[in-house]
Amino acid sequence: MDDWAGRRRRRALASGVAPASTPASLPVVMPVSVETLASDPPAAPSAETLASDPPAAPSAETLACDPPAAPRAAPRPARRRVVWLVVGSIVLITVAALAMRLAGFTGWDTPAHLYKIATLRKGGSLLWDNDWYGGAYQMVSYGFVFYWLAQFVNYSVLVVASAAVLPILFYVYMRRIYDVTGVLPAAALAVVLAVYLANGQDPFLFALALTMGGLAAAACDRRVVAAVLIGVAGFANPVAVTVGAIFLVAQYLALPERRAGLRRVALYLLPFAVARIVLALFFWEAATYQYHPIEVVAYVSFAAVGVAGARVSRDPRRAAKATLFATFGVVAIAAVALPANAMGGTFGRFFFVFGVPLLLTLRKVRLPRLALVVVLAGAAFGQVIVPVTHFVSPAQGVSTKPVFFASALAWAAGHHDPDYRFHVVALANHWEAYYFPVDDYAITRGWYRQSDALHNAVLNRPRFSAAQYVAWLQAMGVRYVFLPAAPLDQSGPQETAILTTDPRFTVVYHDADWTIFRLTVARPIVAPASGAGMARVVALDREAIVMRVSAPGAYIVKVSYSPYWEVVAGVGTLTRERGDFIVLHARTAGEFELRMVVTPRALWDDLATELH
Secondary structure (H helix, E strand, C coil): CHHHHHHHHHHHHHCCCCCCCCCCCCCCCCCCCHHHHHHCCCCCCCHHHHHHCCCCCCCHHHHCCCCCCCCCCCHHHHHHHHHHHHHHHHHHHHHHHHHHHHHCCCCCCHHHHHHHHHHHHCCCCCCEECCCCCCEECHHHCCCHHHHHCCCCCHHHHHHHHHHHHHHHHHHHHHHHHCCCCCHHHHHHHHHHHHHHHHCCHHHHHHHHHHHHHHHHHHCCCHHHHHHHHHHHHCCCHHHHHHHHHHHHHHHHHCHHHHHHHHHHHHHHHHHHHHHHHHHHHCCCCCCCCCCHHHHHHHHHHHHHHHHHHHCECCCCHHHHHHHHHHHHHHHHHHHHCCCCCCCCHHHHHHHHHHHHHHCCCCCECCCHHHHHHHHHHHHHHHHHHHHHHHHCHHHCHHHCHHHHHHHHHHHHHHCCCCCEEEECCECCCCHHHHHHHCCCCECCCCCHHHHHCCCHHHHCCCCCHHHHHHHHHHCCEEEEEEECCCECCCHHHHHHHHHHCCCEEEEEECCCEEEEEECCCCCCEEECCCCCCEEEEEEECCEEEEEECCCEEEEEEEECCCCEEEEECCEEEEECCCCEEEEEECCCEEEEEEECCCHHHHHHHHHHHHC
């Protein structure tokens, strides 16, 4: 009955005569196709019409996130495409993860994440770790949510779920903000992520899924949910939030109607931001992430292509999309002027994740098809070249496996002395950063190159001499150097040349996989300053060091300084040495224990020092 009446009213309206059965006081709504709106948009109501018959306020249902109902004949194909997107993303990411596992491939950053998860499982702290970099803040200074959650959720499941949900959230966000109704860009994102798994940036993908969920929630006017998701992401991996910030800034600049809602999200997000900043101040440490000129060129070129493509398109949202590409380009240029910092060019993951998918959102680009293919192919090449090289890298061989490290670890077990830490010439895949410290052997380096800035900067120089190398080993308290027979990191060739030719190094062990050298002029981790007595390390664990000193005096402890170190056994005080190590001023002879202790007073004193 209702359908018959509706058809009667529509026929009457089409003929220009209102049906008699329709009361004059009720508005008549006629469904209009997308094609009709595009070719002949409806005229805006006149001032007289608005004055005499103002529009009704939108209902709660209208404000909900569900998109407006499409004509009856259209939703089934559209829904089918979305269902295929959901199912396809999950299947594709799962298959890619299983294929990597069966082929013996691991993500490039995976050893770092596995080590941190293992540390927590062994009762380690979120705060500090003496086994990397001569002592460094652990997860607290960067992100800990992923590692904490991995105690309860299977690691692989967490990674697959994070990557699989990203294309779906991207589709929701782009549909709501940029009117992208097709699923091709989101499907392309799923393909990109299947390859991106090779990077092993698993906490980043987890945090990016939270961030994109926050963007989608904000687009659906779920502002509190948006703030919570983005806020939690900041404690999982701050790089993901910087990537999401590019979307939000561009949206704020291009869409005035969205600004009030975004300001509300920012207000709800403020407590999370303040907590994150305060945490960074409390647990700040020197770190430098490189931002190479080739990256600047790549990012600015991509932004320029995106802006140009939007301008020569007939996309109804071309101005907003051009703003999105331009925002990324401005960030890429502005980052050049920043001093060296821990973030460096990591915001470029905006391109490495969303490059081609964003280009595919541009509709009706007025360029020859060949030109479009060339542009997309070039962007795709730049986007996936890094993870693809991980798949084919010789570093993915046996040097990731326990059997490769077995002989070196067995030798270390028989010769470990707490007075010294080991130096392992870094592998290209950095798996030494997992196998040695997970067995409780302190090493000079870790996984993150940016953290070399504090004590290991010499290894990042284009060239260093044998004298500089030996002085650095002495400063780090190293006696034994492990040289693997496998692809090495960038400092490896220089280190190999020095180790095999300098007479201050003696071979003490050799097999097919490892050569171990002893530095004949080694200096221990605790060294007396002028006028002091003798010192010996009894134990060095992840958050404490126990030592015996033979007389009162000053002793240099080659562990990174932090204001949270306290003398919990023995009588003495601590100061900071010029090389950012600890100086123990012992008032008596005997045993001393230094332990990482975070108290409100220590936090306040450290914050006051940082602010001044």
